[in-house]
Amino acid sequence: MSAAAAHAPHDHASPHGHAPSFWRHYVFSVDHKVIGVQYAITGLIFLFVGFCLMMVMRWQLAYPGQPVPLIGKLLASDWLGAAITDKQTGVLLPEGYNAFGAMHGTIMVFMAIVPLVVGGFGNFVVPLQIGAPDMAFPRLNMLSYWCYLPGGLLMSASFFLPGGAAQSGWTSYAPLAVISPGQTVWLFSMVLLITSSLLGSINFIVTIVQLRARGLTFMRLPFFVWAQFVTGFLLLLAFPPLEAAAVMQLMDRLAGTSFFMPEGLVISGKLAEWTGGGSPLLWQHLFWFLAHPEVYVLILPAMGIVAEVIANNTRKPLWGYRSMVYSAIFLGFMSFVVWAHHMFMTGMGTKLSAFFQTTTMIISIPSVIILTALVISLWGGSIRFNAPMLFATAFLPMFAIGGLTGLPLALTTSDIHLHDTYYVIGHFHYVVAPGTIFGIFAGIYYWYPKVTGRMMNETLGKIHFWPTFLCMNGIFLPMLFQGLVGLSRRTYDATVYEAGQLVQGMHVGISWAAWTLAVAQIPFIINFFISLRSGRKVAENPWEATTLEWAAPSPPPHGNFVTEPVVYRDPYDYSPPGRSIDFLPQNKPQEA
């Protein structure tokens, strides 16, 4: 299908000229923009839910054994599948803590961040940035959302079903996961969520290959599109193994197979029934074969957003665009051969560990190149510090800390001490929380006028940024030290251990930083809603940006562009030399 053909009136659920019904327009829409907004709103709600679970856990961590204030008794209600707190005292139970922990991870990764960065930003922005009227397969796109939402709802419902929510960590290691309550629902939900991502990934790849506007060659694609393109391949290739593994674990639970269950287990003093001689390590291999590429699914789109915002607000082209693109592709390839660095402590041989620590070191190089390119892009700019740019600039040092702290974890010998400690939690949260989530905030402030036709409030944006930045560091920096001192992760009560007692004070500080972080989101939530009605109205290109999404009206109508865009230049033609103008959009022909 050529780009021109794609612009011909096509078989949409709402034929042009007829106003689509409410259901067709807002609920079962096939328009990539509506689906993108559906994904983003759902993802933001889950982001909030995942954060709330953690705020309850932080109470127990800061004040072990003290009743959870306000909702302590509520979390022991009978309508829950399993009590989270003690009925008499309102103290968080260990099983409640583990359930919240497992669900925090699952919600944040599979139900919040991935749907936000891929389903939300990807869906809304990619077709616009490549000058397409929609995704290549609009119905598949709708199906993708309608696998995600039931998957997310089922996962959330597990709190209310018999046995409660899954308790074995987001990694669901067998045999623990196979014998723990709540896991069946977790696995069913995961199958839905994985299917959703799989459908989405195929759509992104085909859309980017087939529906680019005339003149939009691959090397003229905005970096965000490249990031989504690589992400699409990661999802496509990494998710099927986990889907298979989830079904296998389900069989171990329900059908008595023993893919992951070795023979001769004695559980709570009783000989277990599994006799097939399965391998617990097989689950870990299958899980991490997905979950390591998944890390790059979380971070690459955020890098893409940050690259867009930085190019726009430095008013100059990105430095090293090509090396960034090649690095992203290389990152994608390498992410498939590093998975076992999550398993260094499983008794891995010297040769295998040498291989995986080497690949892990190698994968740091393209990350360093992308980060360096983004920082050097600041040089020579004329930097506007608006709300999206504040978050995008803050992303850089936060991601740098996240990346650097990966080094001692990647080296097997230093990993002996740091593996499965709070150091790990600090490390990957620096990548995903002040890293990816800052990218998400930057993206929301940046594309909000495109989605709604109105700007978000700048002052509220700055009031949102500064405390968020401080609290994020107040939360995750101390965790690195807690890990070095020797505190295991997933520890319900640190004071049980000598090392934990030494760092209990930090736990208190971290918890208060987390609760303050929640308060710091209030200006954002207010801003998000009041700007819908009272934000400053803007035309199609309020940021004076060059990429194609800004050539469409704000908000873009069904079919996106008034006239079919044609591309004449590179994505970031800011401050063209020898001109008095500040920027040249991609769709502006060279003037005589």
Added chain:
Amino acid sequence: MLLAQSRFWLPPDISTHGSSVDQLINVTHWFMGVLFVGWGAFFVYCLVRFRARPGHAADPRPIPAKTSKYAEIGVAIFEAVLLIGFSMPAWAQVKYQFPAEDKALTVRMTAEQFAWNFHYSGADGVWGRTDPKLIDPGNPIGLDLADPHSADDVVTVNNLHIPVHQPIIVQLSSKDVIHSFWIPVLRVKQDVIPGMSIPVWFEARETGEYDISCAQLCGNNHYKMRGRVMIKPADEFAKWLESEKVSRPLQPADQEFEL
């Protein structure tokens, strides 16, 4: 003796091999610190110098930035040094150069939700037969007391008694789920995987009592799966081993210590 521990950095190391772990952690963090500070200084300088202001315009000409290329190559080289110079040889030594069996004391450890069961072979050097069917609350590893080799065996729960200045090999296995055997002060960490028997070795340089911690989520009471390693002079250890023969029934004190 309890060594003073920093609230911000590594716990004391009383093992013979741990210095290579600590050295790598320290060198890597210096390297990270230098990179972050240097890079951060450039970053902040750019933000200040190139801020938008009246009379300042962006200069779109690409800068050659040879420095960044050299910096990236430097980073790659240093990473290779950390990898090949430090991590790989130390890993091979720590994890795979086991001490001679006749010089070392070998202890079997069977983990369960939520305890560490240690099994010593006693004076005859042969472990008594174990059978999962014999497991009961008083016999956590299912030791067959009818086996003559069992007579001098010692079984302890959660307390690992070892002599100082002697290589120790611990054979790790699990009854139920994955645990992770971690003694921070001895720089020992190894996942304990059901269906597998995985050995670790270490040698203590000092006597004392320290935490053993489970580093892998293993269920509700994972956080309480704490053991103690009790490092004694060789003669005291020998006396202890003699007095603890399995013919004496397990004492409640062995099962649980004060938290």
